[in-house]
Amino acid sequence: VAKREGRNQYALYRPELSEQLLHRVKLANLLRSALEQHELSLALQPKIGMDGRQIVGAEALLRWDTAAFGRVPPDVFIPIAEELGLIVPIGHWLVREAATLLDDWHARGWPLTLAINLSARQLHDEALLPVLCESMQRSGASPAALELEVTESILLADADFARARLQALRDAGFRIALDDFGTGYSSLGYLKDLPLDRVKIDRSFISDLEQSPRGRALLSSIAGLCRALSLQTTAEGVETAAQLTLVEAEGIDEVQGYFYYPPLTVEAFNQLLESKLGAQDAPGANG
Ligand code: C2E
Numbered sequence: 267v268a269k270r271e272g273r274n275q276y277a278l279y280r281p282e283l284s285e286q287l288l289h290r291v292k293l294a295n296l297l298r299s300a301l302e303q304h305e306l307s308l309a310l311q312p313k314i315g316m317d318g319r320q321i322v323g324a325e326a327l328l329r330w331d332t333a334a335f336g337r338v339p340p341d342v343f344i345p346i347a348e349e350l351g352l353i354v355p356i357g358h359w360l361v362r363e364a365a366t367l368l369d370d371w372h373a374r375g376w377p378l379t380l381a382i383n384l385s386a387r388q389l390h391d392e393a394l395l396p397v398l399c400e401s402m403q404r405s406g407a408s409p410a411a412l413e414l415e416v417t418e419s420i421l422l423a424d425a426d427f428a429r430a431r432l433q434a435l436r437d438a439g440f441r442i443a444l445d446d447f448g449t450g451y452s453s454l455g456y457l458k459d460l461p462l463d464r465v466k467i468d469r470s471f472i473s474d475l476e477q478s479p480r481g482r483a484l485l486s487s488i489a490g491l492c493r494a495l496s497l498q499t500t501a502e503g504v505e506t507a508a509q510l511t512l513v514e515a516e517g518i519d520e521v522q523g524y525f526y527y528p529p530l531t532v533e534a535f536n537q538l539l540e541s542k543l544g545a546q547d548a549p550g551a552n553g
Pocket residue numbers: 311326327328339340341344360382383384385415445446469502503504505522523524525528529
């Protein structure tokens with residue numbers, strides 16, 4: 267450690283670094299069998315529509331529970347899954363789960379939408395669109411009920427390619443949301459060029475609203491810009507009543523955050539909806 271500044275070779279042998287690497291290698295090996303071991307699951311974070319303050323859907327967030335290390339956070343295992351290409355089969359599984367959930371909700375008469383996250387690696391997957399279409403067809407849910415969240419990082423490698431892929435997904439009826447908006451580079455240009463339905467304003471813009479007049483001015487400008495471009499807006503990470511009031515005053519369409527609900531298990535989410543909406547007959551269902 268002492269000679270770290272001197273030569274790169276020494277840095278490689280820093281004990282804490284090799285420990286980190288070893289942990290990553292262990293996680294990578296476990297991740298290869300996570301799907302077949304049924305260690306992956308979905309958490310659902312309710313999305314609240316500001317018209318009527320009702321739950322209008324959920325975002326599906328991956329969870330990985332390991333025997334060796336307990337729950338591993340998505341910020342840790344998703345980059346590994348991307349590096350190993352495992353995000354592709356995991357993504358296919360997730361799409362099928364998503365379609366099943368939508369089918370179940372719609373059969374109960376709940377008109378909910380579901381959002382899933384897609385990384386750059388998944389956009390390059392030739393099978394993504396067919397898997398999406400087949401899953402939705404089998405479940406009978408409309409593609410419009412599934413929203414695909416991407417971040418600006420998908421544009422880093424090949425922006426034209428990413429734009430074309432998003433367009434194809436949107437042409438197939440899926441909704442596209444730009445996630446973590448405001449955290450990447452030159453976000454404004456993306457708003458002009460990308461085929462988008464929704465912008466999710468990153469929680470870093472929400473967390474300091476109460477203390478920061480500049481933060482409020484920024485949120486207000488983003489909201490105005492999205493309105494002018496006919497883009498729906500979601501505020502991420504709303505944690506307090508004061509933040510909710512400020513967000514609502516800006517005409518934001520949807521809110522997600524701990525103030526309402528954290529990510530829930532599928533069971534807890536369904537119980538919540540049952541208590542709110544009850545069991546209704548599916549529209550148009552016979553008997
Ligand atoms: P994200 O898509 O921006 O998801 C929102 C994250 O914010 C979630 O963290 C959620 O638990 C957290 N969050 C929600 N409300 C609040 C709040 O009020 N305050 C705070 N402080 N945090 C809040 P999570 O579940 O740890 O996921 C982290 C990231 O991992 C996600 O960010 C997403 O980029 C990625 N991720 C999760 N699931 C998937 C997936 O299936 N595929 C891909 N490619 N990425 C995923």
